[in-house]
Amino acid sequence: MGWRIVVGSDSAGADYRLAIARDYASDARVVSIVDLGVPPGDDTPYPHIAVQAARMVARGEADRAVLICGTGLGVAIAANKVAGIRAVTAHDSYSVERSVLSNNAQMLCMGQRVIGLELARRLAREWLDYTFDPQSASAPKVAAISNYEHNPAV
Numbered sequence: 001m002g003w004r005i006v007v008g009s010d011s012a013g014a015d016y017r018l019a020i021a022r023d024y025a026s027d028a029r030v031v032s033i034v035d036l037g038v039p040p041g042d043d044t045p046y047p048h049i050a051v052q053a054a055r056m057v058a059r060g061e062a063d064r065a066v067l068i069c070g071t072g073l074g075v076a077i078a079a080n081k082v083a084g085i086r087a088v089t090a091h092d093s094y095s096v097e098r099s100v101l102s103n104n105a106q107m108l109c110m111g112q113r114v115i116g117l118e119l120a121r122r123l124a125r126e127w128l129d130y131t132f133d134p135q136s137a138s139a140p141k142v143a144a145i146s147n148y149e150h151n152p153a154v
C-alpha cells in the first residue's frame with residue numbers, strides 16, 4: 001500500500017511543510033501528495049488549513065496529513081474538531097511511534113518554532129513506518145474515543 005498524504009501549514013510553518021513535502025515526493029512509500037499551502041507571508045489563519053486537511057482525511061481522500069504551524073498546537077486543536085480525526089502534536093520519536101500504534105492518529109502536527117528542521121523531517125519519515133493494528137490491545141481504547149464522538153452526552 002502507498003500513502004496518500006496531505007500537507008498544510010500557516011505561514012509560520014511554511015518552510016518545514018515545503019521541506020517535508022519535498023521529502024515525500026521522493027519517498028517510494030508515498031503515492032500522492034496534496035499541498036494545501038500556504039506560501040510564506042500568506043496570512044491565512046491556521047485553523048482553515050488544518051480543518052481542510054482533516055476533512056480530506058475524514059472523507060477518505062487522503063490517508064494521513066502532516067500539519068505545521070509555529071508550535072504544532074493550534075493545527076492539532078483545529079483538526080480534532082473534525083469527526084473521526086485523531087491529530088497529535090509530537091516532537092520526539094517515541095511519541096510519533098505511539099501516536100500511531102496506541103492512538104491510530106492520522107494527522108501529525110509539528111511546530112517550526114519548536115524543533116529543528118532535520119528532526120521534523122526525520123519524524124515525518126519515521127511516521128510512515130507505522131500502521132495501527134486493529135487487533136492490538138490499544139484498539140478498544142481508540143474505539144472508546146470514537147464512542148465519545150458519537151455519544152457526546154454519555
Ligand SMILES: O=C[C@H](O)[C@H](O)COP(=O)(O)O
Binds near residue numbers: 010072
Ligand atoms: O498554534 C498556533 C501556531 O503556533 C501559529 O502558527 C501561530 O499562532 P499565533 O500567531 O496566534 O501565535
